[in-house]
Amino acid sequence: MTDSTTVSEGPKQADLDRCVHCGLCLNACPTYRELGLEMDSPRGRIYQMVQVKEGAPITPSYIEHIELCLACRACETACPSGVPYGRIVEAARADIEAREPQPWLKRTVRRFVFGHLLQSPRTLSAMGAALYLYEASGLQRLVRASGVLNSLARSARSKPLRLALSPRFSSARSGTLFRLRANGATGSR
Numbered sequence: 001m002t003d004s005t006t007v008s009e010g011p012k013q014a015d016l017d018r019c020v021h022c023g024l025c026l027n028a029c030p031t032y033r034e035l036g037l038e039m040d041s042p043r044g045r046i047y048q049m050v051q052v053k054e055g056a057p058i059t060p061s062y063i064e065h066i067e068l069c070l071a072c073r074a075c076e077t078a079c080p081s082g083v084p085y086g087r088i089v090e091a092a093r094a095d096i097e098a099r100e101p102q103p104w105l106k107r108t109v110r111r112f113v114f115g116h117l118l119q120s121p122r123t124l125s126a127m128g129a130a131l132y133l134y135e136a137s138g139l140q141r142l143v144r145a146s147g148v149l150n151s152l153a154r155s156a157r158s159k160p161l162r163l164a165l166s167p168r169f170s171s172a173r174s175g176t177l178f179r180l181r182a183n184g185a186t187g188s189r
């Protein structure tokens with residue numbers, strides 16, 4: 001018997017049908033602008049969801065294109081047809097979760113991040129300090145040069161988009177209130 005909590009029908013056909021493939025959302029989509037791939041645009045993702053809805057298998061490539069979506073919903077405001085993209089991508093992700101068991105490592109990391117790390121300022125601080133040391137000690141450069149990340153996910157291999165970490169990242173100043181000063185500078189209290 002199927003567990004009712006894992007049943008998913010994927011995106012609603014009526015939502016998918018609203019897309020008229022005009023492409024007006026493409027320029028609003030950060031992943032399309034960054035990667036330049038139709039399959040990483042709202043229109044391309046909807047096309048792939050339609051294929052899956054019609055019986056195409058859920059492939060690693062499909063999962064990657066759906067996962068790369070930031071769910072920012074910038075495409076919704078650009079869409080003249082009122083495609084509820086946020087709802088669609090959430091349903092597609094639920095469908096992937098229900099039908100494709102995720103690797104053990106991915107499930108463990110996700111459980112740790114959402115179930116513990118993000119809920120504990122102390123752990124977050126310790127993680128920030130460890131990441132800073134990893135970067136500042138040169139270990140990060142060594143790991144990248146060694147190629148051990150080559151077998152990991154694309155996101156782990158890619159060059160980070162973020163700025164270098166500061167030693168104060170997620171420090172004891174977390175939660176401090178800053179008062180606005182008249183000259184625009186800020187001061188903590």
Ligand code: SF4
Pocket residue numbers: 018019020021022023024025026042043046075078079080081082083
């Ligand atoms: S703007 Fe809307 S209708 Fe046009 S391609 Fe994008 S999602 Fe589809």
Ligand code: SF4
Pocket residue numbers: 028029030031032040041042045068069070071072073074075076085
């Ligand atoms: S929600 Fe996804 S598809 Fe839409 S603009 Fe944001 S990244 Fe692009």
